[in-house]
Amino acid sequence: MAKVLTSKEENYSQWYNDLVVKADLAENSAVRGCMVIKPYGYAIWEKMQQVLDKMFKETGHQNAYFPLFIPKSFFSKEASHVDGFAKECAVVTHYRLKNSEDGKSVIVDPDAKLEEELIIRPTSETIIWNTYKGWIQSYRDLPLLINQWANVVRWEMRTRLFLRTAEFLWQEGHTAHATAQEAQEETKRMLEVYEEFAQNTMAVPVIKGVKTENERFAGAIETYCIEALMQDGKALQAGTSHFLGQNFAKAFDVQFANKEGKLDYVWATSWGVSTRLIGALIMAHSDNDGLVLPPKLAPIQVVIVPIYKSEEELNRISTVANKLKKELEKKNISVKYDNRDTQRPGFKFAEYELKGVPVRIAIGARDLEYNTVEVARRDTKEKETLSLVDLDAKIEHLLENIQNNIYQKAVDFRDSNITKVDSYQEFKNTLDNKPGFVLAHWDGTSETELKIKEETKATIRCIPLDNKLEDGICIYSGKPSKQRVLFARAY
RNA sequence: CGGGGCGUAGCGUAGUCCGGUUAUCGCGCCUGGUUUGGGACCAGGAGGUCGCAAGUUCGAAUCUUGCCGCCCCGACCA
Numbered sequence: 001m002a003k004v005l006t007s008k009e010e011n012y013s014q015w016y017n018d019l020v021v022k023a024d025l026a027e028n029s030a031v032r033g034c035m036v037i038k039p040y041g042y043a044i045w046e047k048m049q050q051v052l053d054k055m056f057k058e059t060g061h062q063n064a065y066f067p068l069f070i071p072k073s074f075f076s077k078e079a080s081h082v083d084g085f086a087k088e089c090a091v092v093t094h095y096r097l098k099n100s101e102d103g104k105s106v107i108v109d110p111d112a113k114l115e116e117e118l119i120i121r122p123t124s125e126t127i128i129w130n131t132y133k134g135w136i137q138s139y140r141d142l143p144l145l146i147n148q149w150a151n152v153v154r155w156e157m158r159t160r161l162f163l164r165t166a167e168f169l170w171q172e173g174h175t176a177h178a179t180a181q182e183a184q185e186e187t188k189r190m191l192e193v194y195e196e197f198a199q200n201t202m203a204v205p206v207i208k209g210v211k212t213e214n215e216r217f218a219g220a221i222e223t224y225c226i227e228a229l230m231q232d233g234k235a236l237q238a239g240t241s242h243f244l245g246q247n248f249a250k251a252f253d254v255q256f257a258n259k260e261g262k263l264d265y266v267w268a269t270s271w272g273v274s275t276r277l278i279g280a281l282i283m284a285h286s287d288n289d290g291l292v293l294p295p296k297l298a299p300i301q302v303v304i305v306p307i308y309k310s311e312e313e314l315n316r317i318s319t320v321a322n323k324l325k326k327e328l329e330k331k332n333i334s335v336k337y338d339n340r341d342t343q344r345p346g347f348k349f350a351e352y353e354l355k356g357v358p359v360r361i362a363i364g365a366r367d368l369e370y371n372t373v374e375v376a377r378r379d380t381k382e383k384e385t386l387s388l389v390d391l392d393a394k395i396e397h398l399l400e401n402i403q404n405n406i407y408q409k410a411v412d413f414r415d416s417n418i419t420k421v422d423s424y425q426e427f428k429n430t431l432d433n434k435p436g437f438v439l440a441h442w443d444g445t446s447e448t449e450l451k452i453k454e455e456t457k458a459t460i461r462c463i464p465l466d467n468k469l470e471d472g473i474c475i476y477s478g479k480p481s482k483q484r485v486l487f488a489r490a491y
Numbered sequence: 492c493g494g495g496g497c498g499u500a501g502c503g504u505a506g507u508c509c510g511g512u513u514a515u516c517g518c519g520c521c522u523g524g525u526u527u528g529g530g531a532c533c534a535g536g537a538g539g540u541c542g543c544a545a546g547u548u549c550g551a552a553u554c555u556u557g558c559c560g561c562c563c564c565g566a567c568c569a
Contacts (some may be wrong), residue, residue: 004530017562032560087567121568156568157492164568217569276569307528346529353529364528374528421542491569 001279004354007288012232020161023291023355033159033166040355041162043299045169046279049149051201052171052298054271055193059172061145066127068151074126078251084218085122088155089194090166092118120153125219125244125270128174129252136176136266138257143186144176151222162279163491165238170274176266178258180245183267184222187243188272191224194239202277204228204284204296205414206238207437207486209462214446217270221245227461227486229255229414230283233435235461235488238280241271248309279491281358284410285379291356292379294406295399302328302395303357304337307345307364314339317363320388324361324373327392333399358402359395379406420484424475427487431458437488441481443474452476458487 004022006014020026025041037045053063062316071091096112099105121127123377128146136144153167173190191208198206206226216223220242228238249255249265258264285292295301304321308314318339325335336357338348345362352360362374373391376383379402386394417436421427428439441462442448453459463485472481 013563028561030560084568150569156566158568168569170569240569261502272569274569305528307525341527344527344529344531346527346531348530349528350530360530366528 004350005288005290008231015288016279016283017161019291025278025282025291026161028161028306031166033156035161035167036368037169039251040299041278042085044281044293044297045275047297047299048197048201048277049171050235052193052197053149055197056147056171056173059145059189059193061147061175063148064146065125065148065150066121066131070121070124070127072117072119074130075119077126078219078247080247081125081219081251085154089122090120090153090155092120094382121150122152122154123270123272123451124148124150124152124172125174129248129254129268131207132174132176132266133254136254136256137287140261142176142178142256142266143182145173145186146175147171147173149342160279162275162282164276168275170272172270172272172448175269176249176254177268178256178264178266180267183245183269184243187222187224187241187269187271190269191226191239191241194226194241194271194273197273198226198228198238198277198280199407201294201296202281202284203296203403203410204238204280205407205411207462207464208466209464209486211240211462212446212449212460212485215450215459217242219244219247220270221247224465225462227437227488228280228284229436229488230419230491231413232283233417233489235437235462235490236276236280236283237490238269238277239271239273242269244268244270245353285406286356289350289381292406293356293358295358295403298334298356298357298358299334300357301333301399302335302359302361303348303352304335304361304363305345305348305352306337306339308361309365313365313368314341316368317365320368321363324388324391328395331392331396333392333396349376352432358396361395371480377402379409418486421475422472427452427458428474431456431487431489437461437486439484440475440487441472441483442485443479443481444478445477448474448476452487458489461486461488461490 005018008015024038026037093114094108094112095114096109097106098109100107132144135141149169149171151169155163156166159165175186177186194207195206198204206228208226211223211225215239223244224241225237226239228236230236246265246267248268254266255263256266281444282291304325306314306317306321308317321337325337328335356378358378360376367373371388372385373388374383375386377398418431418439419434419436420439421430427438427440449460467483469483473479474481476488
């Protein structure tokens, strides 16, 4: 078989880059750091959106849309928020172009300078809280549960398709509540939505946790996250949910009259996941033959490939294939019948493996004779010949089976790559020899965390929420610790 | 943004050190035919501002300068 991808073992990051391009998910664009998401990659994002959007609606949220541009002055209102984003903001300074003197090029018209520069949103807290001020007067206006699907821009120095690009697509939820407790519950609720989505839909197991002060969102009181483990042993933050306290309400003066008629600042949350999830999806499941997609996110769940020697034979196969396609579609399974005459079967097999289609059905002359088809599953590469009788039900079951198998495989991988260590030496050895999550005692100080990061490049991914308390001593400082935290090198 | 490497057809490349007719090869593409149960084969064909700009020279893919872009390594990050 002709090799199209660099193997994971040879060069993991090259494998990833090759895969994204060869599977036709995305490519680099003419704009530095920005990607073009191609139809096949975008179809995966659309599926993610559909599932998430339904979950948001089910938890009481509504979609809305806020501007791409944010007046510069808004940023300075919340001090730690500016600090967090100032270094990576794109700024609009002018609103007009004109022809250059020699007529050969177009230049920015110096007479069209904006009085106040506009920042292209790196996130929307400021414009949204500025808006919420006008929407909230009374406890009767609360809670306010809004989500928006949007693009954001963070001027990244080093970019990688899906994992880190200057512009990316995401959703950001922004909610306002009457009490701290309610906002905290919202923060946790959405974290659970993300967890459920990652595990049930993406088949990616995640660990829920709280971020340390260093890793916290700029402007948040508390940042919760879901952390996933990639096949190379590096961690990837797959989603975050923030309890913002009254920080933004105070910065934008959003007060409400409570039941007692007293004015109080509202309590806020924000939460988001991005197209980075596609990167997580790729790195969690795929192999050296290409993408492995969980059926729930696969744009094409089943592909049917005819194998024929004459046009007459193709016609007979097509009759069977089209009938099967209809039956499967009745069960809400997305099917592609690839009857292109320009490609040979072997080529198509390889192509759909590269693109991660979960199930492939091949139908040839032999099958016509015996009323069978050859069914191949992408996750295990197993092939079997099945009767056409009740095939639609069997395929439906197979897709569920694949979804579960992919998830279980990822869980096993994750679980076997969490290592408990009790000394700094052991910690460093583990990072170098058995990459993955490392559970270790930490004294709770930023100072220790930063030292460890500096020396090992590992960061505290989170303090797991379901952590059991356990007395121990910090692997770095030797000071007492009440619980282990989750370390890893991360994307 | 600092250090290193690289830009030659849609993709991957040879040629660059040491300047010299018509820029190499493979994949892909087009046409015709034979094929079709794991990335087919034969024959013919099309496709190039050698990243951009300026300079040196009788002559530049090749030398010089500037710029742009990409990749890798660091600092920063979802």
